[in-house]
Amino acid sequence: MSNKLDSNIPSGDIGDKWTKHKFDMKLINPANKRKLTVIVIGTGLAGASAASSLGELGYKVKAFCVHESPRRAHSVAAQGGINAAKNYQNDGDSVYRLFYDTVKGGDFRAREANVHRLAEVSVNIIDQAVASGVPLAREYGGLLSNRSFGGSQVSRTFYARGQTGQQLLLGAYSSMMRQVDLGTVELYTRREMLDLVVIDGKARGVIIRNLLTGEIESHEADAVVVASGGYSNVFYLSTNAMACAVTAAWKAHKKGAFFANPCYTQIHPTCIPVHGENQSKLTLMSESLRNDGRIWAPLKKGDARLGKDIPEAERDYFLERIYPSFGNLAPRDVASRQAKYRVDEGHGALGEKAVFLDFKDSINRLGEDKVAERYGNLFQMYDKITGENPYKQPMRIFPAPHYTMGGLWVDYNLQSTVPGLFVAGEANFSDHGANRLGASALMQGLADGYFVLPYTIGNYFANTKLGKVETTNDAFKHAANETQTELNKFLSVKGSRSVESLHKELGHIMWEKCGMARDKAGLTEAISKIQNLRKEFHSNVNVPGEGKGINNELEKAGRVADFIELGELMCRDALTREESCGGHFRSEYQVDGEAKRDDEKFCHAAAWEWNGSADKTQTRHQEELTFDNVHLATRSYK
Amino acid sequence: MGIAKPTINLKLKVWRQKDNNSKGGFKEYDAKNVSQDASFLEMLDSVNEELINKNEEPILFDHDCREGICGSCGFMINGNAHGPQKSTTVCQLHMRAFKDGETLVLEPWRASAFPILKDLVVDRSSFDRIIKSGGYISVNTGNARDANNILIPKPDADEAMASATCIGCGACVASCKNASAALFTSAKIQHMALLPQGKVERAQRALDMTAQMDAEGFGACSTTGACSAACPKDISLINIATMNRELLKATIAKPEEHVGGGDG
């Protein structure tokens, strides 16, 4: 079965693969590029950078986003920074070290060749961003400034205050808007992809719902790029934006694109804790806080005192205690899990589900001004949300779903199992393995869009014979009809449950049974609960309004229906993977609370194939992973 | 969190409008037992949940990240863009800012260049068209030289960042009695004029972006400062002074005309 998954990794030494591959790939002459259309779904970092780069090359690009403007894509919310192996700090960094850290950080479940390429192009990303006007932080000498980040011992993270994602996105957005101005990119806003159209086995177009008018549109193309982000909102409460959904990727999955490693989800350690039943989302605070903040839990169980009232002797700086060499900068999965253990053992801050993040020592050492300069906007945000002043008392934090390493399976060329369908950014599964290191999501999104897809899509065109297709083709008509039928169904149920309440219920199941720790019994239970929830959804959902015009509830209904199907697959994937690795922690497989991998049985990526119906169990395929350079070892940050 | 706060009850007067062609009007709703730890949008979520359960159409408002950075959300609360708190988007506004029994009037951004789409949602694509007209640096992917070859004095970088931090929410236009987009447009002009990379095209950029700003039907700046006061990111009025200067300089220098903005 695994013959279905050819990763197409080029031969040769790890350091030469990408260079060699770039030369081996065929080119398209400029006159022919004009005749080729590429559809890009999503205009976050990956989508916008892909659209602008492809437009610059001369392709006809159609870019779609659900937002009113590409600038609102959720990449905008990334705070901390972006990694690059520039070694500007002369602290021993190199492309190979970034590669090494990322493979190790991913707990040996990523594809080595992809990760090395990512590390290689990381340096170009910084150059490109600066050239396009991104105001990255500078030192007094005018040179770029760096900070350190979790899971790494060198300072390789570039940043723009606490708004790195925003600035990089605005950079990619402005590059894309330039192409819109020049006419190479056509921009379609407030549009949601609701199906992929496959003709003769190749991706040839998409079905789009115009979110303003409710109209169903068909768009044909020669290749489709899905860059629609991650699926953390399957947990209902996550740090993702409200519109983040799996829908575009899921529809592609149903049309033949395998979905890989869905159970690899990242729970981010430094989020503001949940405050009540009506909370709509969780707010992340940049991991960069861990550079100067110290994480601790009260030694006394059930200690209800405010953090500032607990004396030094009664505090447990647990990350510093357990991981003396990385301390508070331990990777996200590790830090999150330890916080969960403290809470489970009854050492939660104020007796609740939280631990403390304390800046007292840094304020004493650096002064309030310096701390404010580094983290002012985050402190302000915390203050706004909680009404507490973090300069005066420790913050309270708790892990929250944040990023999903899993996604549509792609080969080295970022092409999915459907020829002509490429997947970029968080929507694909490729580079982070079972755990993503901080400041590497921005890096991957831009790497895919700026520096990988422009080459590999050209190679696809050069090697593929593509006839002309029209949207009048039966495949388009059929897909458009099916989409309309599904929407009509949602509207016609007129049951008694709001979409929101069903989403909340799903999120609750996922967080309890497929969250920071999972086990066989829980996952089995979750699968049957989700199957029931799916029935409940389709028989009892209440979607007010009509299909024409703006109908937010109808949009949400479609997204939640997909999340429910995905949730089941996540649990099944987690159940099948009988080991612990990175963000996937099976309670049965651990040594003293640390993840215990099983490289004998599970040193592979699992990619799931849709079998035509949500009632049919999906087929699991494997892509074996080899580690020729960074040798398999137990990850240790102690 | 920690210490539970009492809940409050509010009366909402919300602008409801079916679509751009329909006439809108205010409708009253009760928001009961609102936790003061909830955000303003979470309060609206609960009102909507009740409406849905009564089979009524929920109140539509734009929102996405809910952490004050995407710029999607925004409407007027009692005449204040994003509500009464300074430096805050409405998604980050928490119910602690309100007292029990208050009546709150919610209205969409009002500006001819921001047509109302439905309820509290307006069309801000005019902002995209202003950026499209020249809010970029013409550099193709792959052309960049090493990032540290461009030295940027820290004060310039910081100032550029302060302008670049604009989230494009439109509160400046909404709070301006003239519906002027001067703050939005000038922030981008200032951001790029301060950086060495942006200097090459600065004259053309100023000409194109201000021309587009006028063409969209935004009003003139009267220097009242209402925009900056309402700005959730505290974008300074100084940016507008820069824009005016850049435009005058560009007009005097008369750069060569080229069609459709900067060509790569």
Next chain:
Amino acid sequence: MLDFLKSTVGRKYIMGISGLVWMGFVLTHMAGNMLILVSPDLYNAYGHAIVSNKLVLYGAESVLVLALIVHVTTAISLTIENRKAKGTRYAVNPNGDKGPTLASQTMGLQGSLVLAFIITHLATFKYGKEYETVVNGVPMRDLHRLVVELFQQPGYVLWYVVALIVLMFHLSHGAHSIFQSFGFLERKMVKGVRKFAWAYAIIVAAGFLSQPLYVYLLKGN
């Protein structure tokens, strides 16, 4: 250049330049008229000197009239467009930290009042009663007498006080906006410019106000 002058930004330059002409004028006008506090003869001689030099007089007058026309018509065109740009107004006016100042909300009203003031002012003085007097053997118009006559009527003084306070707000906004509109403003200057604008406006208004008040209170009988 024409495009520039038609743009919203360009028209703010026009407002600024025409305003600047009048700012210079009101300052010198106020300073010269302070002679009323010194002596009637000096006051009349000063007035006579100005009207005697026809070239300077007509030159200055035409510049002022032109600036006024440009200032007013540009203001009207901007106001019309701004109203159109805003469309529907809000049901509730803003308040608190984000609320606008009264001065900035009422620029148009202020402008109209100032214009009305200029017209009545010209009608009562420039084209008002012609009293005759002789100073140092030179026959001339006795403006001083006219001024004293008018400023002994409380209603007239009150109108002057109101108009000058409005003028003060108008001038302070203008003086401040010029820096902004012309793009002279730098971050470091913000506070200084605001102070300067108020200082200028207060000096002009206080100087002018001292004249009717002096006449009304001290020359009352």
